[in-house]
Each structure stands twice: as structure tokens, then as C-alpha cells.
Amino acid sequence: MTDHGTPTPSPQQIFTELSVALTGFDRAELAGTGLIETYYTTLLRIIGEREAGHLFLAAAEALAADRRNHDGEALRRQVVENPRYAPVIVSLIKLWYLGSWYPLSGGYRDINGSTAEDVEHVVSPQAYREGLVWIAAGAHPMGAKPPGFGSWAEPPSLPVF
Amino acid sequence: MTEPTRISTLEDLKAALQLAVGLELSTIPVYLTGLYSIEAGRNTDAAQTIRSVVMEEMLHMTLAANVLNALGEIPGTEPVEFQGRPNLSPIPAYPLDSPLISGIGTLELLPLTPRAVDSFVRIEHPLHGAATLAAIPVQPGGFRTIGEFYDAVDAALADPAICPDSAFSAVRQIPDGDYYGGAGHVIEVKDRATAREAVLKIIDQGEGLPEEYLHRPAKTVTDADRLGSGWQMYSHYARFRELQTGRRFRTDQQADQNPAGAMLLVDYTAVQPALYVPRNGDVDGSPEGAALDAFDLAYSHLVDGIYRAFAGEPTEVVDPLDVHAERERPSLRRAVHAMYGLRNAAIALMRTPNPAKPGHTLCPRFSYVPPGGDRDKLTQRIENRIENRGGPNR
Numbered sequence: 001m002t003d004h005g006t007p008t009p010s011p012q013q014i015f016t017e018l019s020v021a022l023t024g025f026d027r028a029e030l031a032g033t034g035l036i037e038t039y040y041t042t043l044l045r046i047i048g049e050r051e052a053g054h055l056f057l058a059a060a061e062a063l064a065a066d067r068r069n070h071d072g073e074a075l076r077r078q079v080v081e082n083p084r085y086a087p088v089i090v091s092l093i094k095l096w097y098l099g100s101w102y103p104l105s106g107g108y109r110d111i112n113g114s115t116a117e118d119v120e121h122v123v124s125p126q127a128y129r130e131g132l133v134w135i136a137a138g139a140h141p142m143g144a145k146p147p148g149f150g151s152w153a154e155p156p157s158l159p160v161f
Numbered sequence: 162m163t164e165p166t167r168i169s170t171l172e173d174l175k176a177a178l179q180l181a182v183g184l185e186l187s188t189i190p191v192y193l194t195g196l197y198s199i200e201a202g203r204n205t206d207a208a209q210t211i212r213s214v215v216m217e218e219m220l221h222m223t224l225a226a227n228v229l230n231a232l233g234e235i236p237g238t239e240p241v242e243f244q245g246r247p248n249l250s251p252i253p254a255y256p257l258d259s260p261l262i263s264g265i266g267t268l269e270l271l272p273l274t275p276r277a278v279d280s281f282v283r284i285e286h287p288l289h290g291a292a293t294l295a296a297i298p299v300q301p302g303g304f305r306t307i308g309e310f311y312d313a314v315d316a317a318l319a320d321p322a323i324c325p326d327s328a329f330s331a332v333r334q335i336p337d338g339d340y341y342g343g344a345g346h347v348i349e350v351k352d353r354a355t356a357r358e359a360v361l362k363i364i365d366q367g368e369g370l371p372e373e374y375l376h377r378p379a380k381t382v383t384d385a386d387r388l389g390s391g392w393q394m395y396s397h398y399a400r401f402r403e404l405q406t407g408r409r410f411r412t413d414q415q416a417d418q419n420p421a422g423a424m425l426l427v428d429y430t431a432v433q434p435a436l437y438v439p440r441n442g443d444v445d446g447s448p449e450g451a452a453l454d455a456f457d458l459a460y461s462h463l464v465d466g467i468y469r470a471f472a473g474e475p476t477e478v479v480d481p482l483d484v485h486a487e488r489e490r491p492s493l494r495r496a497v498h499a500m501y502g503l504r505n506a507a508i509a510l511m512r513t514p515n516p517a518k519p520g521h522t523l524c525p526r527f528s529y530v531p532p533g534g535d536r537d538k539l540t541q542r543i544e545n546r547i548e549n550r551g552g553p554n555r
């Protein structure tokens with residue numbers, strides 16, 4: 001239970017809300033990529049369940065405070081700019097936008113050690129196709145989601161959602 | 162036996178063709194919902210089958226529009242009067258009970274399930290699953306089957322008393338080069354012969370198949386029905402029967418037999434559990450509601466774009482990076498790009514859990530919102546949503 005007696009959201013819910021706050025895409029848009037579960041397990045695999053638990057608790061408290069205050073200050077101070085979580089947050093944003101995991105910083109590894117999984121890799125073919133960068137740029141992933149003959153002659157446009 | 166409805170004036174023929182464009186459009190979301198519900202990379206044979214039929218429905222819609230244009234009438238989305246019945250809308254809203262074809266049954270948007278495939282077969286069956294034509298109730302000014310409807314259209318096109326030779330001219334024709342990726346060709350209509358050829362092609366590929374076709378080889382292929390790769394299309398009914406039974410037809414079988422060829426594997430568990438919920442105008446402010454609205458708006462723009470192409474009008478596009486660029490773009494090409502975009506959006510919706518229906522995901526509504534007050538409100542909501550990206554209340 002958190003301070004207001006409301007039940008703690010599930011770790012997957014916290015991960016989704018954190019991802020919404022970090023990417024600027026809403027939960028329907030993120031669910032539409034079909035990758036929430038994939039990225040959740042990717043994160044746990046790379047930073048470990050214990051550290052992920054710390055991150056989610058900090059994020060849940062910060063997100064609750066931000067909802068009360070209608071801003072993003074708590075998340076920024078307590079999570080995004082917190083030296084403990086900042087490198088993970090950077091990799092997580094890149095993961096959503098690019099579909100690839102980028103290794104955590106050297107400073108992070110000095111403290112937490114590293115894992116064999118923490119190397120640069122495309123998480124899956126679907127992760128490449130569904131990278132948010134393509135939507136944000138009004139473009140399409142090269143070699144996937146073809147936009148149709150002659151589309152190269154059109155200015156970029158924001159997709160349907 | 163009741164005499165089928167006859168089309169006896171040019172005005173009624175034009176109205177019938179307006180409704181024919183809409184009839185062809187109305188099957189597309191039904192099939193697309195099944196197609197897009199298939200998980201990525203799964204059920205490839207089923208996907209290929211459904212996709213091949215959808216491609217031909219798009220061709221049929223274009224053919225009907227070409228015939229209508231050749232008669233001097235611009236295809237439109239507005240309701241028409243046909244056989245003295247006012248306010249018949251060409252644009253489908255689901256679940257759809259056709260105002261025109263009483264035998265076809267209710268068209269629903271369903272993910273790929275055995276029930277959905279049953280409905281595909283029913284739509285494409287010459288008698289829509291009825292044992293005899295007489296078993297289908299008839300409504301005044303309507304038709305029992307798609308076949309009866311196109312027969313009436315063809316009879317009217319053939320009759321110089323209804324449409325004299327001077328009624329035909331080659332205007333606003335969609336050229337064959339604008340249709341790619343499917344079997345068959347767009348016929349540019351310039352006279353009575355090409356108009357009837359276009360209607361015959363619609364029938365031949367499976368829409369309104371005459372009953373006697375059931376006693377012909379299931380894999381009858383017309384020359385126009387081959388892809389450049391050699392892939393052969395046969396009637397929609399036979400293709401969907403294969404899906405329904407999980408077996409291919411053998412080449413020596415008739416369309417009314419049970420397919421007895423190779424297996425066609427369909428895994429109904431590799432399908433998103435999308436659940437169609439009709440648009441009711443409520444705005445709950447949820448991201449899921451906004452995603453469904455965004456799809457409807459994009460679909461409405463797409464339908465408008467297609468009709469603009471049929472009207473021979475370009476689409477205005479402002480390039481923010483080059484304000485001096487040519488603003489008038491070919492409407493059909495733009496519409497095809499929108500179709501690809503809509504496909505990605507539909508797949509995304511069907512992956513998104515519906516918070517109000519546990520165990521189900523969202524289902525695109527393919528709800529056309531006509532230009533005017535409701536469209537303006539919808540547009541405003543979607544624009545606000547994009548502007549709010551990254552805001553604190555997400």
C-alpha cells in the first residue's frame with residue numbers, strides 16, 4: 001500500500017506509466033506496438049529484478065506525486081535525474097524509440113557490474129518495425145511497413161495515431 | 162415466384178451504380194478486420210486468401226465508379242433515392258443490414274474466427290447460403306442476391322431505351338495503371354460494351370456469382386484473373402470455402418463440392434481477440450477511445466480521398482518544408498498511401514487491450530463520419546491529442 005492507502009499498481013502497470021511519461025506516447029499507442037511485455041522483460045533481464053523493483057517503486061511514487069501536482073517534476077528529480085536510475089532511463093527511452101537496447105553507461109557498470117545481456121542489440125524484428133522514432137518523424141522503418149508507390153514524393157506526415 | 166426488381170430509368174440506373182460502389186466498399190472492412198486480426202507472420206495462407214479477395218473488392222469498387230462516371234454521374238457519399246426509396250446511403254455503417262440486398266444478412270466486423278469465415282462464405286455464395294432463391298424474402302425495390310442486383314444493372318446497361326449510346330462517354334476514368342498488387346485490370350469505360358464488360362468482370366470474379374457457377378470447376382480462372390507471377394484467382398466463394406473447410410479444392414472439383422485437396426492450415430488461436438464496439442458518440446477521454454477516434458477520422462479521410470479520385474479531383478497538400486511545391490496531388494495515389502497507413506493503425510488497435518472488456522482488444526470501427534459538425538469535433542479532438550503529446554496528464 002502506498003501513502004494514501006491505494007493499492008500499489010502492478011509492476012507492468014508502473015512500467016507502462018513510466019514509459020508513457022518518458023516517451024510522450026499514450027498507453028494505447030504504446031500497447032499498439034505490441035511491445036510493452038517484451039520491453040518489460042528485456043529491462044528485467046538486463047538490470048535484474050531487484051534493481052527494477054527499486055526503479056518501479058521510485059517511479060510509482062513520483063508519478064503519483066506528479067498526478068497530484070499536474071506536472072512532471074517529481075519524476076524528473078527522483079527518477080530521470082537520479083544518478084542511480086538515469087543511465088537505465090536513457091537506455092529505456094532509446095529502446096522505445098529505436099527498438100534496440102543500448103548498453104548502460106560505464107559509470108553504471110562500475111557500481112552495478114554488468115551482465116552478458118547488456119550489449120547493443122535489436123530486441124526483435126517487431127521492435128525494429130515498431131520503433132517510435134518512425135512515428136515521431138512521420139516516416140516508416142526502412143524495409144518494413146511500406147507506405148505505397150510514390151509516397152517518396154509526399155511530405156512527411158504524422159501517422160494515424 | 163416473385164419477379165426480380167427491374168431498373169427501368171437512367172436515374173435509377175445511376176442510383177443503383179452509386180449503391181454498387183458502396184456495396185463493394187461495404188465488404189472491404191469485413192474482410193480487412195479478419196485479415197488484420199491475424200498475428201504477425203501467422204496464418205499466411207489464410208491471410209493471402211483474404212487479401213486477394215479484398216484486392217478484388219477494391220477493383221470492383223473502382224469498376225462500378227468507372228461505369229457511373231461514364232454515364233455522366235459523379236460517384237458520391239450522399240444518400241440516393243432508388244426505386245422510389247429515399248435516403249439510401251452508399252456508405253456502410255456496421256453492423257450493416259444492406260438496404261439493397263435482402264439475402265446477404267448482417268455484415269459484422271469480426272476477427273478471424275470460424276464464425277467470421279462462415280459469414281465470408283455467406284456473402285460470396287450465389288444465394289448467400291439459402292437453399293433456393295425463393296427462400297429469400299424480397300423487399301420492394303430491393304434484390305434478394307448480389308447476383309440479382311448486378312443482373313438488373315447489366316440488363317439496364319444493355320437497354321438503349323434506358324441508356325442510349327449517347328449516354329456513355331469516357332470521362333473521369335480511373336486508369337488501369339493506378340491499380341497494382343491484385344489480379345485483374347481496371348476497365349476504362351467509354352461505351353455500352355465496356356460498361357457491360359466492367360460489370361461482367363465484377364460478377365466473374367465472384368460478386369453476384371450466378372448459381373450455375375456452383376456446378377462448374379471450383380478453380381475456374383479467367384485470363385484477367387491471373388497475377389503477373391502466374392498466381393491464379395478463382396471465385397471468392399471457392400476461395401473462402403477453402404478457408405472454411407481447411408482444405409483446398411482439387412482441380413477436378415466443382416464449386417459446390419467439399420474441398421478435398423491439400424490442407425489449408427488455419428490457426429484460430431493466432432488471432433487477436435478484437436471485439437467490435439459500435440461508435441456511440443461518447444467521449445470518455447481515454448487513450449483507447451482516442452485511438453479508435455483517430456482511426457475513424459483517418460478512415461473518413463480515406464473514403465473522401467477515394468471519392469475525390471472518382472470525381473477526378475486532386476487532393477490539396479501543403480508541404481511545410483517547401484511552400485512552393487505543387488499542392489495538387491493525385492487523389493488515388495494519396496488514398497492508397499492512406500490505406501497502408503490505416504493497415505498499420507488497425508493492427509495496432511487490435512493489439513491494444515480494451516480496458517472495458519477484459520480478454521479483448523480494440524477493434525477498428527471503420528465508421529465514416531461525414532464532413533460537417535461531427536467531423537469538425539472529431540478533428541478538433543484528435544488535434545488536441547497530438548498537441549498534448551508529452552503533457553503531464555497522459
